[in-house]
Amino acid sequence: MDKLNRCRRWGLATAYFLLAGTGVARAEFPEKPITLLVPFAAGGPSDKIARELAESLRKRLDKTVIVENLGGAGGTLGAAKVATASPDGYTLLIHHIGFATAPTLYRKLPYKGIDDFAYLGLINEAPSTLIGRNSLPAKNFAELRRWIAADPTKVNLAHAGVGSASQLCGLMIQSALKAEMTSVPYKGTGPAMTDLMGGTVDLMCEQATNAVPQIEGGKVRAFAVTSKDRMKHPVLASLPTLAESGLPDFSVTVWHGLYAPKNTPGPVLAKLNEALRGALKDPELIKRQEALGITVVSDARVEPAAHKKFVEAEVARWAKVIQAAGAYAD
Incomplete structure (x- = not known):
C-alpha cells in the first residue's frame, strides 16, 4: 500500500509539473489589476x-x-x-x-x-481638422491656400510639440502645399489652442477630438478634415476633405x-x-x-x-x- 501511495504521489507531482510547463496549472490571467x-x-x-x-x-x-x-x-x-x-x-x-x-x-x-x-x-x-484664427482673411480652403502661397514664412503654424500628432499633420500639409510655414511649438494642445483662439497664431492641424468643441462654439474657423472621406459627425459633416480640396490622396488619421x-x-x-x-x-x-x-x-x-x-x-x-x-x- 505504501508503495502504491508513493506511486500515486509521484504521478500527481509529475502531472503537476507537466501541466505547469504548459501554463495550465498556473492561475488564470489576470490575477491582479x-x-x-x-x-x-x-x-x-x-x-x-x-x-x-x-x-x-x-x-x-x-x-x-x-x-x-x-x-x-x-x-x-x-x-x-x-x-x-x-x-x-x-x-x-x-x-x-x-x-x-x-x-x-x-x-x-x-x-x-x-x-x-x-x-x-x-x-x-x-481625423484631424485644419483650423485657423477667426480673423483670418480666408473663408474657405481655396482662399486659405492662396493666402498661404503669398508668403508662407509669415504664416504661423502652431503645434503641440515635437512628435505630437498636430506637428506631424502640419508637416504633411506643408509638404502637400510645398509651402514651408513658420512652426510654432507649444508644450501641449491646450496652450496652442488657447493662442489660436486668441489670434496669436494663424493655423493648427488638430485632432477632431479637441477641435470639435471649439469649432462648434465658433472660437476657431474650420477649413477641412484630413480623412479620406467626409465625416458623418454633425459638426464636421459640412467640411470638405483636403483631398477633394485640391490635395489629391491626402489622408492623415x-x-x-x-x-x-x-x-x-x-x-x-x-x-x-x-x-x-x-x-x-x-x-x-x-x-x-x-x-x-x-x-x-x-x-x-x-x-x-x-x-x-x-x-x-x-x-x-x-x-x-x-x-x-x-x-x-x-
Whole structure:
C-alpha cells in the first residue's frame, strides 16, 4: 500500500509539473489589476480614449484597469517604461501615431524601437481638422491656400510639440502645399489652442477630438478634415476633405494601438486581444468615440499580425515626410 501511495504521489507531482510547463496549472490571467500607461499628460485626447477603453476592458477581464500617465519626450518616456516592464501582461501601452514616427523622429530612443513590443490590436482612427484664427482673411480652403502661397514664412503654424500628432499633420500639409510655414511649438494642445483662439497664431492641424468643441462654439474657423472621406459627425459633416480640396490622396488619421512588452506569453496576449476585440464591439464605447469624431476600428487590424504590419507601413510612410522636412528631435 505504501508503495502504491508513493506511486500515486509521484504521478500527481509529475502531472503537476507537466501541466505547469504548459501554463495550465498556473492561475488564470489576470490575477491582479492591470496598468494601462498613457505616454502623455492627463486630459489630452489619448488620455480620454484610454480611460474609456480601460472601463470596457475591465468588464471583459473582470479586473481593474488603472490608467497611468507618463508624459515627456513625445511619448517616448512612457513607451520606454512599458518596453522595459515585466512581460507578464500587467503593464500595457496605449499609443498613437507617434509610436510609428518616433524611430525616425528621435535619433536616440530610450528603447530599441517598435520590435520591443508585442502588438495587441489597433483601437481607433480619428481625423484631424485644419483650423485657423477667426480673423483670418480666408473663408474657405481655396482662399486659405492662396493666402498661404503669398508668403508662407509669415504664416504661423502652431503645434503641440515635437512628435505630437498636430506637428506631424502640419508637416504633411506643408509638404502637400510645398509651402514651408513658420512652426510654432507649444508644450501641449491646450496652450496652442488657447493662442489660436486668441489670434496669436494663424493655423493648427488638430485632432477632431479637441477641435470639435471649439469649432462648434465658433472660437476657431474650420477649413477641412484630413480623412479620406467626409465625416458623418454633425459638426464636421459640412467640411470638405483636403483631398477633394485640391490635395489629391491626402489622408492623415491619428490612430491608437494597444501594446505589451516583448516576450509576453502567448496565452496572455491572446486573452488581452480577446478582451480588446470585445471592447471595440461595445456599443457604449463606439457611441462615445463617434461623439468625438472618432471611428472605432473593426477591420483586420484589431488582430496582432495585421496591427504590426500596419505600424510598419506607417513607419515607412512618415520616415519620408520627416526626413524631407529635416524635422528631427534632439
